[in-house]
Amino acid sequence: MALIAQPFRHPESGIYYLRRRVPDDLRPIIGKTEIRRSLNTRNHQQAKAAFAIAYAESERLFSDARNGLCIGPHQPDTIGEPLPTLSPPTPSKASIKLSEALSRYVQSISMSGRSEYVSRRHAVDYSRAVKRFITDVGDKPIAAIQPSDIHAFAANLVQPTDATIKPLATSSTRLLLARLSSVLAFSVDSGWLESNPVLASRIHKRLGPTKPKRRLDDNRGYTWNELVTLFGHAEFQQLRHAQGRPGNAVYWLPVIAAYTGARREELAQLYIEDIHQHEGGSWFIRIIDDRPDKSVKTDSSRREIPVHDDLIALGLLKLVQGRTPGSRVFPQLIKVSDGFAGIVSKAWRPITQRCGVYQPGRHPLHAFRHSFKTLAREHGIPKEVSDWITGHASGHIGDSYGINPLSRMAAEIQKLPSLAKAAGLFPNE
Template sequence: MVLAMSRPSRRSDSAHFLFRKRVPADIQAKQAGGKVVFSFPPEMGSGEPIRVTGTIGTEVKVSLRTRDPEVAKARNGIAQAQFQAFCEGVRRGPETLTHAQVIALSGVWYRRWVDRLRDMPGSPAVWRKWVDLLDRAAAKGAVVREIGPIVDEFLAEERLTVDEDSRERLCDAIHKAMKQAGRLLHRFAEGDYRPDPDADRFPEWRGVRPKSAEADTPKGTLTLDDLFGRWKRESSPSASTITTWRSYIRSLKEHLGHDDVRRITKADVVAWKDALVAAGFASVRKGQLAAIKALFSYALQNNLITANPADGVTVRQKKKAGERMLPYDDTEVGHILALADAETNPAKRWLPWLMALSGARVGEVAQLWGQRITAVDGVPVMKIAPAEDGGSLKNEGSERTVPIHPAIIERGFLDFVQKRGDGPLFYGDRRKHVRAKPGEARRHASKGVANHLAAWVRENGFTDPRKAPSHAFRHWFKTRCQRLGILDSIADAIQGHASGQEADGYRHGPIATLDEAIRRIPVPEAPTRR
């Protein structure tokens, strides 16, 4: 049964588009009140996928997490395909998992959780309590009751329906994987990043072959370029992402000696990853490997392949001493801001101030439009969002409202905005700047602004390779907040910087609270000339 195509709609209480779909009667009868998880590619092509959960009733509806009509259209198509796959799985009935499949699935959970929290594991005390709570659940014989909701959400995310015996065995297996992850993250939190010697106990997850596997197995050749083209049309990535991912695909094709997606095995992906690491590439996990995983995940979700050959493949790269990126110190920030004060070019004049006193990324402020400099509850703010002419942000959490520091206002920033009008503040002729056509790869104008600003910073003598010309402001702001005792959650809300905890989505800092924190940030003094 093919489901009729739906179109994205508007919510009455939100500017975001909505996926809304009538649920077939047979699915309602079997799954009423159940959950279905939708997964969309991340905005910038790397990082965590965007996941939303819907409840099965007479219809299912979820936010598409975007105000952009083109992105909404692409995500609506993805949601349609995923919902159809969900319905087909329900109609096939519950699967019975083998013991190896149960342990392999618990390994998927383990790797996903560890990878998500590896860089910011939090406090060791949190993980001691985590393991203690898991031990108590086992002692009370309450593993299925307490772990069950987590397992159900995980199964919904994987679009799996299993029988009750398989579910109970999976609860026990994920309970053990949780303890293993908790002990490892406890070590990470204490500064010990040695790998888990038991991480290889999990077999590879190859998915559950449908009962009609032979009929459903994709036939023919699917090239990497064909797959990328399909993903690109639905995902509407930025021009820089298109260029970068094409280079990754070219690298994989050169390594394999062919471009047939259905011939690629996990061993092939591991060998490619090992070759990249050996060649000295520094960000394989978040770059090449993340991109290929996203492509194969898309292919699997759309029934183009039967298993993701990149699933479970990761890189255990450690930063060496002397390689970690550093913040500017107070003197350097004061010096750059003094140089900015002497500039007449708008980007050089205002962007260093906006970055330093908000901790924003350069790409976020470089694409500001005048109409997004406004006031909330009497507080002057900048609304950080994708530029109206087709800009993009790093991820969903990057969209936020940030108070403007009084020192910036005192220097006449609001007067500057008023003169520039409602359009772009730092690039181009506002009358000529238009959105790129769907599928057209065009680098956003703000990228050039950001690059010119970085060159200007370097030209003025700030050449330390461990201090990124613009991003070192973001590091400085975070460090300053820490020194002033500003809560991490408040600093993260100002910077649009997720800590990796599930609770992030529930925190919405009041403007007055964010404004009070920003006002506490002192403006560093410029060095005295001798």
């Protein structure tokens, strides 16, 4: 695996630098064996932001050299000398517009070491937030953005002046503002901006708490009776052999999620090899980001999930046995901006509505994750095992030592009651 490029810290001065080896074929053109550039900071976080920009500029230099756009060999570099480049000079702090800051922020994302899909999704989400601000307020120089602009932007999100634009919920407004704030914080770290106007505006305090206070009767997961109603409904059971998109994924993703507490995207991205048998004979579902089109939410999300006997009886293994290795379990699901499982979510919501179990504020697919945790508590599955299965990090440093015993997990998962039997999912029952 290739190492991710990092800023170089000078051992004496403590100042960080970009250092890059010039490719052999470009040395006669550029006249250097190495590109070195001071990042003008001893702060590691600021260095990472400046490094991403300097690295992108060095890439442009190499590209220009290959395309014949580099004017003659440059003299040997010295520490602190700016990179030789034909790009326009860096704008002054006062003239850098928000669109330019966004462009450089997106460039920096590629240096984060995340998977290609996660980086691309991150860039799309944050670009959407900034472009919405530019549409509403204008593409101002970042130094000219004032707290009053942030308040005006937030007000227009919650209550648009244009009657044709749908107002956003407070939670969605907070999310857009947080993403805009991240781009402006990057600008502060890069030295283009003195302070972050989103933070200075204190807009999040004015918008109120992030989440409403939870009531004792609040339940973000399905109750047992609701699960039985959903899976016992004739419309749901007919989806088992559905064709096209999303096809039978609308049957299998909810069923597997109910028995595992796995996230929708973790299941939608599975490959044939991810459903496999261990030495003890038990079957497991492997959640791992070992391919470019697979991702995990956190480090603790990489895990093995034991397969309940009900899933085997329902035919989960038949989905993968005899299939070509290297293919996906649900090949009809195509990855788009909202992942593989977005289309399943869109199809699942109206089913919950027609079954009479839909509740505003409850995420119809993610609710299975909450239901699983509740069932695990009710039927004596220890919290540590439940956390292993769902990929929840405990926060205790000791839990990062050792491994999670698969045999223990396989035994504990069988404590879950037979939802399939209660809902009449088994043939001839």
